[in-house]
Amino acid sequence: MVERGKRGVAERLGPDDWARAALAALAEGGLGAVAVEPVAVRLGVSKGSFYWHFANRRALVEAALAQWEAGTERVIARLESLDGPVARMRTLLDLAFGDAENAAISFRLISEVDDPLVGEVVRRVSRRRLEFMQEVLRELGQSEEEARRRVLAAYGGYLGLAALVRIGAVDEVSGSLVDLAMAELGLPPAAPS
Amino acid sequence: MVERGKRGVAERLGPDDWARAALAALAEGGLGAVAVEPVAVRLGVSKGSFYWHFANRRALVEAALAQWEAGTERVIARLESLDGPVARMRTLLDLAFGDAENAAISFRLISEVDDPLVGEVVRRVSRRRLEFMQEVLRELGQSEEEARRRVLAAYGGYLGLAALVRIGAVDEVSGSLVDLAMAELGLPPAAPS
DNA sequence: CGGCCTCCATACGGTTGCGTATGGAGGCGA
């Protein structure tokens, strides 16, 4: 049992812990839920701790966004060392869209584009994903125009259908959204075993 | 010049004016911007006026949502008295998605689905639009399954692409989003003159 | 063991928005 004011050195908090907690709050309640006191409560700490690690709330949001963007970069980097283009695409979609929390974060960030910090990051990450997907299609022999068109259709279609499912306008779609996106790209629905 | 405390009877405010202003605030700043004092300022009035017409903020949000839903119903009702299915579909898309403020409101409401009031309305309106579009495709001879699939692809694709354009991840799409949706539905891009 | 440094708690003031209370200005009918 952890008593008041007694915290082992190993379980002390760092900026990364705060950023992680901020991302969790973001996924659950949107950018407005990334508030100092609520996140502090989530970590079982008080505001005094927060303002030791961060200058202000803006710094927390920036740290959370940076951690999220780094995660997406880590995913793409891991893809480079994969065998085929199809497998890379499939893995990208699975990692980027399959994870529920990650999908929720993307949704929240798109919703809060008006915030300058959020806008810059979500715009950069989206462009990165789109260009990576387009590059994969190019490797598979599709033309520049067709690759562009299919990537937009697949990414946009995924986002829109995910939104429709989220709001409850659509009960279910046949198969997974990732499989649908693969089909839009003109690729086989499952990676070859 | 309107002086302080002097307001002609004709220019007095009613609940509809507040709902309209609330929708404008919603389109610009999201649900959080639908706050009593800011909207009052927008109307050049003070809170005292608001609480005469409404019980609380919740009532204002409900009135705004009702007015928006009534607008979409009015659009659909107007479509019934149109010549062909293709023209009805085209007009629906134009009215529902072509108008910038309406599109912005839809985006905001989808973003705030977690709010129970918003969720109910946006779910109902989305279902209504989807079923109307599906019905039009049925009239054109498409099968139940194909109509469903194409409607989801068109509506979802529109939502996703609109989001990508809004966040600045995509600079421009070839042609209008409405034309793209029409193509997804298997319909000619422009209504026959 | 005494002093310092790190991490955190508590307390406070400032801002913003919600909701209430109270009163005032002007139209309108008796």
Next chain:
DNA sequence: TCGCCTCCATACGCAACCGTATGGAGGCCG
């Protein structure tokens, strides 16, 4: 004209959140 009714302004208390100030507990090191 007098009184009422409608619409709105002003002032207040309350709550949530941001940021600051101050102090305290515990590890570490001379």
